Amino acid sequence: MATRFIQSVTSETLRDQEIPNLPGVAGLVFRTDLDTIEVRNPSTGYAHPIGSVLTTTQTIRARKTIAEVNAGSTLLAAKTGYKYRMVSASAIAVGGAVAAVTTVDILGTQATASVKLVAFAQASLTQSAQLKSGGTGAAVLADGASYAACDAGTAITVGKTGSDITTATHIDFEFSYVLEQAA
Numbered sequence: 001m002a003t004r005f006i007q008s009v010t011s012e013t014l015r016d017q018e019i020p021n022l023p024g025v026a027g028l029v030f031r032t033d034l035d036t037i038e039v040r041n042p043s044t045g046y047a048h049p050i051g052s053v054l055t056t057t058q059t060i061r062a063r064k065t066i067a068e069v070n071a072g073s074t075l076l077a078a079k080t081g082y083k084y085r086m087v088s089a090s091a092i093a094v095g096g097a098v099a100a101v102t103t104v105d106i107l108g109t110q111a112t113a114s115v116k117l118v119a120f121a122q123a124s125l126t127q128s129a130q131l132k133s134g135g136t137g138a139a140v141l142a143d144g145a146s147y148a149a150c151d152a153g154t155a156i157t158v159g160k161t162g163s164d165i166t167t168a169t170h171i172d173f174e175f176s177y178v179l180e181q182a183a
Helices: 066-071 142-147
Strands: 028-033 036-040 047-050 058-065 073-076 082-094 098-110 113-121 130-132 138-140 156-167 170-181
Touching: 058 066, 058 073, 066 073, 066 156, 066 170, 073 170, 082 098, 082 113, 082 138, 082 142, 098 170, 113 142, 113 156, 138 142, 156 170
Parallel strands: none
Antiparallel strands: 028 036, 036 047, 058 170, 073 156, 082 130, 082 170, 098 113, 098 156, 113 138
């Protein structure tokens, strides 16, 4: 593959794009293959490899309507040949407190089974309160299993356990993850 400028390091635009300089870095950013991104000093030609999208933490923030969460909604689409590993997650109720439901969940697939990476408790999802994975009201799986890589080619979704959510209008989700190439 020819060396090309890159526009961004999101998983959707990683391949063969053009980009300006990285903020705070003296040099130009180039992508030489899927696993290598480098910063080059244009005057000397020196190239310094840096972590790629596959080795750095990425974050998605999504505001989902209550109807979307009740029905189940995708945060990160499945990517063939890649698996997601959660780093952290949070949720914020918007437009009122979350009511009626038992938990609001971020879901993944591990060992071919659906798992709750984070279960946000209804009683803690009060309007504007941020619940963080592993903190009060935001349970994670035992023994750090929430932070294990999910199965390759599977999506990260949001959903609910119990009755449909009422009162709140939206939930803001923030999900930080590492995208890993499947073996």
